[in-house]
Amino acid sequence: MKKEEYLDLYRQMVLIRRTEERAAELYQQGKIGGFLHLYIGQEAVSTGLVAARLPQDRMITAYRDHGLAINVGLTANEVVAELLGKATGMSKGKGGSMHMASVEKNFWGGHAIVGAHLPIAAGLALGDQYAGSDGVTVCMFGDGATNIGYFHEALNLSKVWKLPVLWVCENNQYGMGTAVDRASAVSEIRQKAEGYQIPNERVEGMDVLEVKKAAEKALKHVREGNGPYFLEIMTYRFRGHSMGDPERYREAEEVHRWQEEDPIGIYHKWLVENGKATDEELDAIVAAAEQEVEDAVEFAENSPEPAPEALFEHVYVEED
Ligand SMILES: Cc1ncc(C[n+]2csc(CCOP(=O)(O)OP(=O)(O)O)c2C)c(N)n1
Numbered sequence: 001m002k003k004e005e006y007l008d009l010y011r012q013m014v015l016i017r018r019t020e021e022r023a024a025e026l027y028q029q030g031k032i033g034g035f036l037h038l039y040i041g042q043e044a045v046s047t048g049l050v051a052a053r054l055p056q057d058r059m060i061t062a063y064r065d066h067g068l069a070i071n072v073g074l075t076a077n078e079v080v081a082e083l084l085g086k087a088t089g090m091s092k093g094k095g096g097s098m099h100m101a102s103v104e105k106n107f108w109g110g111h112a113i114v115g116a117h118l119p120i121a122a123g124l125a126l127g128d129q130y131a132g133s134d135g136v137t138v139c140m141f142g143d144g145a146t147n148i149g150y151f152h153e154a155l156n157l158s159k160v161w162k163l164p165v166l167w168v169c170e171n172n173q174y175g176m177g178t179a180v181d182r183a184s185a186v187s188e189i190r191q192k193a194e195g196y197q198i199p200n201e202r203v204e205g206m207d208v209l210e211v212k213k214a215a216e217k218a219l220k221h222v223r224e225g226n227g228p229y230f231l232e233i234m235t236y237r238f239r240g241h242s243m244g245d246p247e248r249y250r251e252a253e254e255v256h257r258w259q260e261e262d263p264i265g266i267y268h269k270w271l272v273e274n275g276k277a278t279d280e281e282l283d284a285i286v287a288a289a290e291q292e293v294e295d296a297v298e299f300a301e302n303s304p305e306p307a308p309e310a311l312f313e314h315v316y317v318e319e320d
């Protein structure tokens with residue numbers, strides 16, 4: 001990779017972090033309605049995946065979707081405006097935190113029902129297979145989602161039909177307040193892919209370059225027509241499940257231990273130690289991200305609400 005590419009991965013992770021720290025404050029001020037699930041701690045996962053994907057590869061995820069929105073190239077303005085329910089958001093203020101999407105960026109959402117987007121991902125992949133595209137659908141979901149029927153139906157059919165889909169489980173070790181070992185019959189989620197004879201791998205998810213490398217290998221396998229591949233990416237969310245989670249199900253000490261493995265801190269250290277960047281260059285990226293987010297908050301606060309008539313727009317596809 002070129003120096004700028006290394007730095008851009010850092011920029012994306014920092015921009016996600018800053019956007020969400022600010023979003024948490026806006027939520028506490030009552031400016032964001034509904035739920036807000038932060039991606040803080042997991043930034044290396046979506047950043048590494050998107051760094052490995054080609055433009056024809058479709059991205060789809062669950063409700064913890066602000067990071068992916070930024071990685072695919074949506075602006076902080078569009079993300080923050082959507083969080084505030086403003087008409088200038090990428091979903092015109094009608095989706096909110098859990099329903100960010102952009103067909104233009106090949107980003108298929110943002111889905112609130114646990115596991116429900118896995119059959120949709122299989123369908124997108126079936127469409128690409130039928131059309132003869134070499135695009136791969138990259139479908140991200142949580143460890144909790146793998147206990148849902150949709151997961152098993154989608155994995156099974158993807159293998160039977162050799163669909164071009166990369167299944168990515170973000171194992172952040174909890175589904176709401178439930179630890180993986182209390183809800184899953186197998187301790188390694190990748191074993192579930194084994195059951196459908198889908199090639200699989202466990203990946204260190206706090207290291208963006210490790211994620212990128214694993215994703216490149218997996219995408220190559222799928223793109224060459226070998227059917228689905230499964231990555232279990234080990235990660236951790238530093239904040240509660242959503243805003244207002246009292247976090248009684250895990251020890252503060254465990255959280256602190258993981259916070260020492262901060263994906264941004266690890267990458268910062270790696271960049272400096274490997275002569276890819278200086279501390280000053282990286283600090284300048286942080287300062288620029290902070291400014292970008294402040295500008296986005298101002299933009300969003302000054303943006304209009306969706307007009308009442310907008311309620312009836314974009315419900316069905318309109319014919320020309
Ligand atoms: C079908 C369904 N059941 C329950 C819920 C409530 N719910 C929201 S998030 C969540 C936990 C999912 O955990 P996981 O898949 O590990 O994702 P994470 O939140 O850790 O990213 C649950 C049970 C839901 N949204 N949909």
Ligand SMILES: [Mg+2]
Binds near residue numbers: 144170175176
């Ligand atoms: Mg989870």
